[in-house]
Structure formats: C-alpha cells, structure tokens
Amino acid sequence: MARKQSDYLAALLSEDSDAVSTAADAPATMQADRGDRARGTTLLGRESALARVASGEVRQVTQLLLDPARVRVWPGNARSYAHLSEETCRELIDSLIAEGGQKVPAVVRRVEGDPVHDYEVIAGTRRHWAISWLRAHSYPDMQFVAQVAQIDDEAAFRLADIENRARSDVSDLERARNYAEALKAHYGNHLTRMAERLKLSKGWLSKMLKVAALPEAVIAAFASPAEVQLKPGYALAQALDDKDKAVAIRKEAARLSREQTSRRDERRPALPAPDVLKALMAAPEANSAKPQPLVMNLQRTGRPLVSLQSSNRQGVTLRLHAGSGADIEDVLNGVRNILVTLDAEGRGLQP
Known part of the structure; x- marks a missing residue:
C-alpha cells in the first residue's frame, strides 16, 4: 500500500527532470566536461523546479512529526473512524511498538479557521487512531508522521480511495456510501467521469452506488453494516426496486432488526449475515399469499x-x-x- 501511495503522490506531484548519465570508462576530460554540464543542468533544473513551484504548476510535499490531537480526520474518507478499536488496529499497534514508531507516513493537508486542529488526515486514518491510542496508553512520545500535501477535495478523495481499496476492514457498504457522496460532491453526478477518474469499471461503480442506496431500515436487519457485501447487497437492492417485494422485505427487516436487538441485549450471538440475507430475499415469496388484515x-x-x-x-x-x-x-x-x-x-x- 505504501508503494501505491508513493506512486500516486509521485504522479500527483510529478515534475519532469533531465536524466544525466556517466560512463566509468570515459576519458577524464569527457568526464570533467560532463560534470560541468551536469552541474549546469542541475542548477537549471533547480531554477526550473523553483519557478514551477512558485507558479503553482508543482505542489510541494513536506513531511512532519505531528501531535495527533492537532490533526482531525477528513470526512471525505470512506473509513469510519468511530468504528476503529484496539481490536481492529491490534496488528498495527504491535507493529508500531516493535518498530519504535511510524515508518510509513500518512498524508495530511493544512486546515484554516480551526482553532483545535492544524491538519486533517487524507490517507492514514488507522495510523492516526493507533498513534493516538498509543499516546494514551504508555507511549506519550509517539509522533504522528505525515506528508503535508496541497491537494483539492477531488484529489484527496482519489488518494484516500486508493489506500482504502487495499484494506479489508473498510466494508463494501462504507465504500459504496463514500462513492455516492463523492459522485455528488466532486463529479456533478456524472458516473462516467467518476469511473474514468478512479480508473474503475462503470458497471462495477454503478453496482456500488446501488448498494449505497439500501435503506437504513433494511441495513438494521444485519448485526453490523460491515456485513453488507457488494454482491448480495446488489441483489437485495434490486429486489427492493419491486414495490410489492419491497413491502415484504421491509417487514421482514423490521422483524430481524428486533431479533438482533434482543440478541444483543441478552448477549446471545447475532444472526449471521447469510441467514439474514436468505430471510430477506425469501420474504416476498413467504408473503405472496393475501396478507392478513392489520x-x-x-x-x-x-x-x-x-x-x-x-x-x-x-x-x-x-x-x-x-x-x-x-x-x-x-x-x-x-x-x-x-x-x-x-x-x-x-x-x-x-x-
């Protein structure tokens, strides 16, 4: 993931540079001439780079050691910060302890007008949470390592999306809802444009957006929103397009939601996702007979x-x-x- 992130930032902040090659067996005079040319090229390259930075053509990236308390999480990220826990971040926490700190920097950008925060996390939400947790649990000197980038919201969304694609703990429903929000916020509701920018299949993205539209009343039938996966979620969303089926599915979802609540209160195992999905999809068939009067x-x-x-x-x-x-x-x-x-x-x- 770190390599993908680095590659992405390199593309985002890339600048052309002239290659300078040397040959070990070249005559000394040629090497001297070449060295002079290389120094000249380097100076010209620096002047060119500085000019491009000043003009805004190239955006600078700076790496800092930050107090995570002064860094907020960008709301455009798909990952739910509230659902992170010691359990879900245990492997990362152990890695940070073993390595003596954070080796892979997060990506942040500066914020203005917020007296509590100086930066916001674009990519690296889990690292921010883990460092914050460690500082509160016997490692007060842990620092949040971050690259500071000047990028707009659309570029920030693409960067966060690249990181989240490799994370199994970001659920399909979280990503789907994130895509639905980004479609309106960054792409003017143009699905084709969004798919092109993210380098995703238009058909696959369309399915994700369909899953994002699942109503909360139906999601509540599952033990956790994270259990709603793309393939079964898409089939469920399609079934809800049928008004007659939707009534039966919603009714069954309400019953299952009450059952899940009862199981949580009694500390019993939750109904597994496959069983919930099977019951929801079978509800229209089970209710095909004339309903009893209410x-x-x-x-x-x-x-x-x-x-x-x-x-x-x-x-x-x-x-x-x-x-x-x-x-x-x-x-x-x-x-x-x-x-x-x-x-x-x-x-x-x-x-």
Whole structure:
C-alpha cells in the first residue's frame, strides 16, 4: 500500500527532470566536461523546479512529526473512524511498538479557521487512531508522521480511495456510501467521469452506488453494516426496486432488526449475515399469499379496536371500532401502534 501511495503522490506531484548519465570508462576530460554540464543542468533544473513551484504548476510535499490531537480526520474518507478499536488496529499497534514508531507516513493537508486542529488526515486514518491510542496508553512520545500535501477535495478523495481499496476492514457498504457522496460532491453526478477518474469499471461503480442506496431500515436487519457485501447487497437492492417485494422485505427487516436487538441485549450471538440475507430475499415469496388484515385489539377485552383499511400514496385509512370498551387513550395507542408497524414495513406516512 505504501508503494501505491508513493506512486500516486509521485504522479500527483510529478515534475519532469533531465536524466544525466556517466560512463566509468570515459576519458577524464569527457568526464570533467560532463560534470560541468551536469552541474549546469542541475542548477537549471533547480531554477526550473523553483519557478514551477512558485507558479503553482508543482505542489510541494513536506513531511512532519505531528501531535495527533492537532490533526482531525477528513470526512471525505470512506473509513469510519468511530468504528476503529484496539481490536481492529491490534496488528498495527504491535507493529508500531516493535518498530519504535511510524515508518510509513500518512498524508495530511493544512486546515484554516480551526482553532483545535492544524491538519486533517487524507490517507492514514488507522495510523492516526493507533498513534493516538498509543499516546494514551504508555507511549506519550509517539509522533504522528505525515506528508503535508496541497491537494483539492477531488484529489484527496482519489488518494484516500486508493489506500482504502487495499484494506479489508473498510466494508463494501462504507465504500459504496463514500462513492455516492463523492459522485455528488466532486463529479456533478456524472458516473462516467467518476469511473474514468478512479480508473474503475462503470458497471462495477454503478453496482456500488446501488448498494449505497439500501435503506437504513433494511441495513438494521444485519448485526453490523460491515456485513453488507457488494454482491448480495446488489441483489437485495434490486429486489427492493419491486414495490410489492419491497413491502415484504421491509417487514421482514423490521422483524430481524428486533431479533438482533434482543440478541444483543441478552448477549446471545447475532444472526449471521447469510441467514439474514436468505430471510430477506425469501420474504416476498413467504408473503405472496393475501396478507392478513392489520388489526389492533384492546388487550383487556380482546375486541377489535383499530384496523387498517388501506395504505397508499394518498394516505392511510383506519377504522375505529365501536363497542370495544376503549377510552380515548386506548384508541390513540392503537392508532400509534398501527402507524409504527406500517412505518417499519415501508408503508407508513411518507414526508
């Protein structure tokens, strides 16, 4: 990864230079002449390089030792900083301890108008987290090593993306959502342009963006968003395009989400992702029969209190049953329970 990052930065900050060659067996006079020419070329090259830097054609890169507390994480990166932990960074932490510090620099850029931070991390989020953790756990002298680059948001996104492609702990869903945000922020919603800039297949990128659109109510059926992978996630997103199937999938997702919550509260193992996906995809078939009417009964009498008559784009129609023995508070609770159920199934009142 370090080599890819270095290659990328080299391309981003490249400058042409003249090659100077010498031959060991050349006559001394020729070597002297060549040395004079080389020194002249070097001086000209330096003047040219300085001129190009001054004009903005070439952007300088500086490496610094930083206090990670003065460095924030750029929000355009796909990696979720909040989900990093000692467990997920254990290998990196051990490596930093064994090597006596950080050997591969991160890439940062200077920020303005932030009294708390001087820089933000473009590539190297895990290194920032690990150094911060070490400084808080018996290694207060650890420094965050970073290259300071002057790059715009689009170039920063491409650089962060290159680093994240080699990281297995950046989930497909995280990357997909990052691509969806970048498509609007950096590429004016032009998919072809984005694919060309990232050197990605347009078809593959289209699938990632499809996965990014999965609703949170469906994602909640999984133990963690990180379990949503590209291939099954794309199939699930396609199924949700069918309105009839979507109702059944959302209803099953609500049930699975409650089950996952119950398992977490009881410290039981979560439902595995393959089982969750299988249940979601099978939901339309299981609910192909005419659905049972949605009715809320008054618990103390067992009589119908509120029932659903219809739910569509025009609104929700409910029937309040007479003779249930309910008071106003009972009726309001019944209406609320039906609306909550409809919302979980994706059939509720849409804003």
